[in-house]
Every structure is written in C-alpha cells, then in structure tokens.
Amino acid sequence: MKVSLLDDEVLRHLPQPSSTNTCTCAVGACTAWESITEDRWPAAQMQALGTLRDPDIYEPTFEEHHPSGTRYDSADAPVSAKHFPYNRCDVFRCGPCGRVLMCYTEFGGYYVDHRVRELRASLVVNPASADSE
Numbered sequence: 001m002k003v004s005l006l007d008d009e010v011l012r013h014l015p016q017p018s019s020t021n022t023c024t025c026a027v028g029a030c031t032a033w034e035s036i037t038e039d040r041w042p043a044a045q046m047q048a049l050g051t052l053r054d055p056d057i058y059e060p061t062f063e064e065h066h067p068s069g070t071r072y073d074s075a076d077a078p079v080s081a082k083h084f085p086y087n088r089c090d091v092f093r094c095g096p097c098g099r100v101l102m103c104y105t106e107f108g109g110y111y112v113d114h115r116v117r118e119l120r121a122s123l124v125v126n127p128a129s130a131d132s133e
C-alpha cells in the first residue's frame with residue numbers, strides 16, 4: 001500500500017471531532033507528546049491517513065519550531081510538518097472517537113520510545129511562509 005505524504009495544508013483540513021474530551025482510547029488525551037508503550041497503541045482501531053516523513057529527505061531536521069516560547073512537550077506547541085518531530089510522524093485516525101493522532105518513534109541508545117500527540121488543526125503552522133517576512 002502506498003503511504004501518502006501529507007503536508008500542513010492537509011493537516012489543517014483533516015476533519016476533526018467536535019469535542020476532544022470524550023475520547024476513551026488507550027493512548028489517553030495526549031494533547032502534548034506522550035510516551036506510550038506499544039501495547040497501549042490500539043492498532044486495530046487506527047486508520048493510517050499518511051505520513052509527514054518526506055521519502056526524499058534522508059535525515060529530517062531535528063530543529064524544532066517554537067516561535068512563541070513553547071517547548072517540545074507544550075500542549076499548545078505549534079505543529080510544523082517540516083520540523084522535528086512532526087517531520088518523522090505517521091498520521092492516524094482513531095475509529096471510535098475520530099481524533100487524528102500523530103506518532104513517531106524515538107530511538108535511543110538502548111531503547112525505542114513511541115510518542116503520540118493528538119492533532120489540533122488550530123495549531124498547524126507553515127513557518128516557511130511566516131519566516132520570509
């Protein structure tokens with residue numbers, strides 16, 4: 001199956017559930033990046049929407065985008081498809097609640113760590129255009 005490459009435009013227009021507070025998925029609220037073990041990932045109810053990882057880029061940047069003083073794990077950190085860690089995320093929709101979830105795997109020396117964050121369309125930015133002023 002071909003995985004489609006998503007960008008900020010697509011992310012911003014993905015249908016979102018009207019309320020984000022009703023979800024009971026095993027991954028939890030994850031408004032900010034959350035570390036989850038593989039057995040908490042409800043694979044059976046997740047529909048793959050695509051990836052943010054550009055196959056033409058060998059090593060995506062580790063640079064993060066925080067123009068307003070947010071940090072990696074801020075709940076209101078902007079979502080920039082070209083910045084870390086969004087640039088290595090796969091995007092899924094949870095069947096039962098309709099939420100869009102982004103996830104990637106953090107590789108440490110002796111561990112792999114799965115991280116999940118819920119997508120909120122209002123946080124999606126495209127700094128390529130913002131930076132050019």
Ligand SMILES: [Zn+2]
Pocket residue numbers: 023024025094095096097098099
């Ligand atoms: Zn759910």
